[in-house]
Amino acid sequence: MNTDAVSRDCCCFLPVAHLEELLPQLKVNPFVDRLYDVFFPRRGRNGEIYFSFEDMLDMCSALSPECPDKVKAMWAFRVFDFNNDNYIDEEDLTMIIDRLTQKKQLTYDEKEKIIKIILKEVDLGKSGKISSREFVHAVTKMPDFATCFQLKV
Template sequence: MGQSKSVFSQEELEEYQDLTYFSKAEIVHAFERFQALDPDHVRQNRHASIRLATVLAHFPEIRVNPFGERICKLFSSDGEGNLTFEDFLDMMSVFSENADKDVKTEWAFMIYDFNNDNVIDRSDLTTLLSKLCGAESRAPPEEQISEETMKEVIDKIISEGDLDDDGMLSYPEFEHAILKSPDFFGTFRIRM
């Protein structure tokens, strides 16, 4: 651990601390987790970008998350899922226990807005459910939900969350729904 502390100056640690929900010790620990993803590459250049495939292969919390690839792509500077330490630190900060609910809600909305049109529509909900418990999930075929059940669930989500009856969830509608689900914030995290 002592070796990693020397990687950053006090000034850099203070800047990272100001920009995240982490203490200096947690930042050093985050760097150790980042470096463990591709030790040789990061040892040669601490500003290295780690490829998406490497992150997915060596970071269990992301690998098992049905939205892992999407999360990496949203947090990566290059938009392809390749992560620099700063990208990784931002991601870990948003998913930390100390991150503010508004920040978590904003990022959840972006993660679930698969078609990037600033609303969560039927297409987004279909993708979300497919990744959680449908054809794109890791569930055995007999445990996956049917197309009919998926449509029913989507109809229910829209009918309960769509306050202006336009057939989709805007950010304020999504936020309203999430705030009624306090357990969401406990599950929207990655432990360091």
């Protein structure tokens, strides 16, 4: 990675390809585009994603093993809220399932069954969607959550 730009201006923005050189595991993460949308909102004219040093620190902090579970859960909520409506709904859950299964041919009925089970367990308000509070409450009780939502540097 060429560090000349950073040495001249620590507030500069670099193309995300530079970060992927340092953290190649990002390329294979099924939620990499959502991580970039949440942590690196800047886009160039050609749609290229840019990040600052502070952006990178935010992402690495949120995905750090030392990050408190509730903070980590709030970031995860934003990543999983694909339609950015501040809820995780059936549409979001379908996208999460597709990415986690790498679109292995789950039938519509199988996905619906999984979604109904998730909503039954997590949607405490029975609204048909999961609020950030419900999400944080549920995932912080899952023993594997913190280790799964992690980036090893």
